[in-house]
Amino acid sequence: MTPPASKSEHGKSITRFQKIVWFRNDLRVYDNPALYRAAEDEQGVLAVYFICRDFIKNHVVAPARVDFIRRHLLLLNQDLAELNIPLLVFDVENVSEVIPQLQLLISKYNVEQLFFNAEYPIDEFERDKKVAEVLRAQGVIVKRFHDRVMIPPGMVRNGKGEPYKVFTAFKNNWLEQVRGLELQPLKKPKLQPAHKVAHLGDDAINQLFANLELRDLSSLWPAGEKEASKRLKQFVKNRIEGYQTARDFPNQDGTSQLSPYLAIGSISPRQCIAAALQANNGELDSGNAGVTTWISELIWRDFYQHVVVDFPSVCKFKAMQKHTEAFPWKYDQKLFDAWCNGETGVPIVDAAMLQLKETGWMHNRLRMVVAMYLTKNLQIDWRMGEHYFMTQLIDGDFPANNGGWQWSASTGTDAAPYFRIFNPISQSQRFDPEGAFIKGYLPALKHLPAKLIHNPPPTPGYPLPIVDLSTSRKETIALFSALKA
Numbered sequence: 001m002t003p004p005a006s007k008s009e010h011g012k013s014i015t016r017f018q019k020i021v022w023f024r025n026d027l028r029v030y031d032n033p034a035l036y037r038a039a040e041d042e043q044g045v046l047a048v049y050f051i052c053r054d055f056i057k058n059h060v061v062a063p064a065r066v067d068f069i070r071r072h073l074l075l076l077n078q079d080l081a082e083l084n085i086p087l088l089v090f091d092v093e094n095v096s097e098v099i100p101q102l103q104l105l106i107s108k109y110n111v112e113q114l115f116f117n118a119e120y121p122i123d124e125f126e127r128d129k130k131v132a133e134v135l136r137a138q139g140v141i142v143k144r145f146h147d148r149v150m151i152p153p154g155m156v157r158n159g160k161g162e163p164y165k166v167f168t169a170f171k172n173n174w175l176e177q178v179r180g181l182e183l184q185p186l187k188k189p190k191l192q193p194a195h196k197v198a199h200l201g202d203d204a205i206n207q208l209f210a211n212l213e214l215r216d217l218s219s220l221w222p223a224g225e226k227e228a229s230k231r232l233k234q235f236v237k238n239r240i241e242g243y244q245t246a247r248d249f250p251n252q253d254g255t256s257q258l259s260p261y262l263a264i265g266s267i268s269p270r271q272c273i274a275a276a277l278q279a280n281n282g283e284l285d286s287g288n289a290g291v292t293t294w295i296s297e298l299i300w301r302d303f304y305q306h307v308v309v310d311f312p313s314v315c316k317f318k319a320m321q322k323h324t325e326a327f328p329w330k331y332d333q334k335l336f337d338a339w340c341n342g343e344t345g346v347p348i349v350d351a352a353m354l355q356l357k358e359t360g361w362m363h364n365r366l367r368m369v370v371a372m373y374l375t376k377n378l379q380i381d382w383r384m385g386e387h388y389f390m391t392q393l394i395d396g397d398f399p400a401n402n403g404g405w406q407w408s409a410s411t412g413t414d415a416a417p418y419f420r421i422f423n424p425i426s427q428s429q430r431f432d433p434e435g436a437f438i439k440g441y442l443p444a445l446k447h448l449p450a451k452l453i454h455n456p457p458p459t460p461g462y463p464l465p466i467v468d469l470s471t472s473r474k475e476t477i478a479l480f481s482a483l484k485a
Contacts, residue, residue, distance in 0.1 A: 015109070015196050016109055017044040017045060017110075017111055018043040018045075018111065018112050018113060019038040019045045019112070020045075020046050020102070020106070020111050020113070020115070021035050021046070022047075022102075022116040023048065023049045023087075024116065024119055024124075024265075025263065025265040026148075026265035026268075027069070027072040028228075028265060028267065029080065029189065029225065030186065030229075031185035031268045031270055031271050032147065032186070033147050033186065034116050034143070035189050036186045036189050037145065038113070039189035039192060042191070042193060043193075044192060044193055045189075045192050046088065046105065046111070046197070047085050047086065047088070048087070048101075049073060049087065049088075049089045050090050050092055050101070051069075051089065051090065051091045051212075052094065052097075052098070053091070053093050053212070054095065055094075055123075059390075060396070061390070061396065062215070062360065062390060062392055062393055062394060063214050063215035064215040064217050064360035064393070064394040065263075065393065065396050066213065067214040067218075068260060070206065072224060073087070073205055074202050074223070075224040077199065077200055077205065079225075083188075084192040084193065084194055086195060087200060088105070088197075088200065089204075089205055098131065102114065102135065112140065114131075114140055114142045114143070116143075116144060116145070117144075117146065117147040118145065118146050120148070120153060120306075120309050120399065121315050122308070122312045122315040123315065128144065132144070147270075149302045149306070150181065150270060151177055151178060151181070153306045153310065154310075155177065163306065165413045165414060166413070167299075167300065168414075170306070171296065171299050171303070174302065178273075179284070183270060183277065184270075217394060220359055220360070221360070224266060227266075228258065228261035229271075231257065232272060232275050235255075235256040235257075236278075240256075240288075240294055242290050243256075243291070243294050245290075247364070247365070248365045248431050249431050250352070250431065251440070258272065259361070259395035262395075263395045263397040269298055269302065272298055276291050280292070300400075301399075301400055303403070304402070304403035305399045307403060308402070314412070315398070319406065319409075320406055321410075321415065324410065327483060329381035329382075330378065330381075331384070332378070335378050335380060336378075336380055339353065339374050339378060339380070340353065340388055341357075342442075343466075344373070344463070344467075345462070345466055346425070347428065347442055348366070348425070348432060349424050350442060351437055351438045351440070351441040352367075353370060354441040355441060356392050356393070357392065360393060361395060362393075367389075368408050369422055371404065371408035372421055373424050375410075376421045376472070376476045377469055377473065378467055378472070379479075382406065382408070382411060386401060386405040389401055389405070410480065418477065418480035419480070423469060423473075425469065429454050442462065444460065444461035445462060
């Protein structure tokens with residue numbers, strides 16, 4: 001049911017909106033720079049969101065993530081309605097329809113300004129650049145803000161003014177700069193004047209997603225910034241101090257599990273940093289080791305956002321380290337399918353891949369294990385793994401996903417040395433010593449004792465290994481060594 005229009009302080013409902021806020025991966029009300037600045041002077045704000053079908057297809061947005069967006073929009077619609085800000089959601093076939101739709105709104109409501117938060121991969125950057133150019137030429141003021149990073153790309157540079165390729169050096173510079181920034185999150189925006197524009201109902205929003213492939217994981221990943229805030233508070237209160245060690249054990253509840261909410265923007269990096277600082281007496285890189293380790297992980301997210309701007313070739317399916325493009329990757333569909341389906345015969349790899357299939361998420365330690373197994377033992381192109389992850393992940397975020405895959409494949413910035421290859425069996429023995437995580441996903445191995453479960457003997461219902469770990473490791477090192485030579 002659409003709420004009736006109420007009156008402004010002048011006794012009349014307004015039909016004019018001076019400002020549009022264009023929502024993307026920033027589906028929250030608190031600490032949203034574009035929304036906060038648009039609402040500062042109470043001159044009337046209209047919110048818009050575009051469901052772009054070509055973008056979802058071409059940029060591989062997982063069905064679980066599409067449904068996560070849908071559920072977030074339902075809640076964002078309610079939160080904005082409390083501020084007298086109507087949310088209009090548009091279903092467009094491709095990005096070329098965005099500018100005409102914005103122009104119609106600008107003309108209809110006499111809009112003077114457009115506000116949005118920046119996105120950094122090259123297609124999104126070019127889209128925003130085109131929108132800004134066209135609308136500015138028509139006299140519209142376009143304002144762009146940064147909310148996905150603490151420090152905007154281009155601002156973290158070495159002594160020669162060049163971007164960093166090594167994380168540790170980036171982190172040290174980042175820490176120096178961030179100390180001088182305002183680290184307290186922005187508060188809730190001001191209440192806007194009442195208006196005559198009807199608010200979308202849940203049915204209307206749901207209908208816009210009707211012809212898209214959706215996967216409902218709401219029981220595992222409830223939507224909304226309130227849920228994200230609750231998870232952050234619980235993590236900081238109960239688990240952050242032990243994060244340094246607990247984060248590596250997939251059967252422990254040792255991580256924040258905030259990545260889906262950070263990816264979709266229902267919580268901001270600044271909100272996370274502020275909560276960590278409060279728990280650590282204001283210290284960024286000293287104090288409790290668990291807190292500083294988690295802050296370091298947040299800096300990794302910033303680092304990869306910077307990488308896609310400084311090295312846009314990574315957005316074009318290119319390796320950061322150009323010489324690795326000559327690596328003789330295999331394109332064996334049978335081996336790749338076995339990896340995707342959790343049928344490699346390596347229990348920790350298979351359990352991790354089944355976790356991804358069942359939950360739309362994978363423990364970070366295991367992401368590295370399965371990526372190294374695919375690229376270093378099966379010698380399959382990292383781009384195939386990167387793409388598959390994006391088809392499954394509810395927290396699929398291109399910069400972080402690409403960065404993680406190139407790190408594991410030894411093709412990217414600050415990559416793992418090609419000769420340092422995780423042995424999945426020793427990783428399993430170290431981080432799932434009793435096999436509890438494995439047993440949770442591989443019932444055929446439940447009866448095995450801990451000493452056998454990591455590298456099981458022939459077992460009914462479980463496949464034999466599809467590749468020899470030792471032999472494939474030696475082959476891969478020799479191939480990379482030849483490239484370096």
